[in-house]
Amino acid sequence: MPSKHEQIAQHLIQDILSGRYRVSDRLPSERDLASRFDANRGCIREAITKVVQMGLIDVQPGGARVKDKQEASLDIISHLLAQEAIPDPCLIDQIMLVTNKLFIVAAERALELAGDDELDAIRALAQPLMSLELDADARSESYFLLMKAIMQASANLPLQIITRTLFDQIMPSNDSLKAHALVDEQASSLFAGEIDRAIAARDGQALSSAFATFSTLNRETLIRALQAAREATALEGSVQ
Numbered sequence: 189m190p191s192k193h194e195q196i197a198q199h200l201i202q203d204i205l206s207g208r209y210r211v212s213d214r215l216p217s218e219r220d221l222a223s224r225f226d227a228n229r230g231c232i233r234e235a236i237t238k239v240v241q242m243g244l245i246d247v248q249p250g251g252a253r254v255k256d257k258q259e260a261s262l263d264i265i266s267h268l269l270a271q272e273a274i275p276d277p278c279l280i281d282q283i284m285l286v287t288n289k290l291f292i293v294a295a296e297r298a299l300e301l302a303g304d305d306e307l308d309a310i311r312a313l314a315q316p317l318m319s320l321e322l323d324a325d326a327r328s329e330s331y332f333l334l335m336k337a338i339m340q341a342s343a344n345l346p347l348q349i350i351t352r353t354l355f356d357q358i359m360p361s362n363d364s365l366k367a368h369a370l371v372d373e374q375a376s377s378l379f380a381g382e383i384d385r386a387i388a389a390r391d392g393q394a395l396s397s398a399f400a401t402f403s404t405l406n407r408e409t410l411i412r413a414l415q416a417a418r419e420a421t422a423l424e425g426s427v428q
Contacts (some may be wrong), residue, residue, distance in 0.1 A: 194232035196225050197242075201267050202234060204244050204254055215245065215252040262350070266357040274421055281407065283358050284300040288403035290333060290351045295399050296392045298341035310337045311387050317380035320373050327371060331406070371409055379405065 191200065203209050207426065216224070221232045236252055239245050243260035245252045257264060269275045298310070316322060316330040335355075339348050379402035386395035 192227055193231045193238065195233035196232065197238040199225070200239050201242065201244060205257065205267060205271060209254045211254050211256050212249070212332065213254045217251065228348065262353045265354065269357065274418045277411050278320070280358065281411055283326050283354055283425060284407045284410065287351055287354050288400070289348055292399050294339050294342035294344060294347055294351070295395050295424055297344055298338050299387070299390050299392050299395060301343055302341040302356070306341055307387055310334065310341065311384050313337050314380050314384045314387070318377045318384070322373060322376055327376065367385070370412065372405060375405055388409060
């Protein structure tokens with residue numbers, strides 16, 4: 189269970205993201221926050237520090253003021269996703285667009301740096317994705333292992349950290365969408381084969397093209413699942 193100051197920080201973050209406090213607004217004083225959350229001022233200071241680290245507020249003479257969320261750290265993504273029971277498809281699409289582009293860069297770099305043995309190991313991870321027999325969980329796991337191996341082979345630490353951070357924050361959203369995800373297995377198998385052949389030939393252009401198409405397929409699948417989940421949730425709400 190989160191500590192008291194972490195719970196308070198979560199409340200303040202959601203207050204800012206929901207618009208209760210807008211850019212340049214001053215947060216309530218430590219005394220007022222202590223009264224609101226029934227906490228001591230030391231606990232409030234710890235919560236404020238956490239929100240500062242997130243990049244959402246700036247402590248100035250006279251109090252803490254809200255910053256534009258564009259200045260926030262990557263950690264803010266999970267809070268944005270958690271604002272609704274079913275995440276905003278537009279936000280998910282934006283995150284996947286970024287991670288897909290980064291992944292393509294990593295794949296190109298891996299081709300340049302990896303030895304034959306390492307590339308053979310990556311190709312072995314692509315093999316299951318060519319099968320039409322994989323269930324959704326196995327396909328997702330295979331894709332994750334392939335991505336992880338290529339990221340490691342890229343030897344680009346900033347790229348690895350940024351991509352993993354974004355991917356880790358979006359994964360909980362994926363878990364709630366399995367019932368609505370309809371994967372085009374034939375297309376997935378086809379693109380996995382193209383990826384395998386491009387790696388075997390060390391053809392960076394072909395690999396980039398195959399991954400771009402494969403990533404777009406995954407992106408479209410997830411967005412359709414999100415939209416279906418939101419429609420189902422709305423329907424359940426109207427029935428109740």
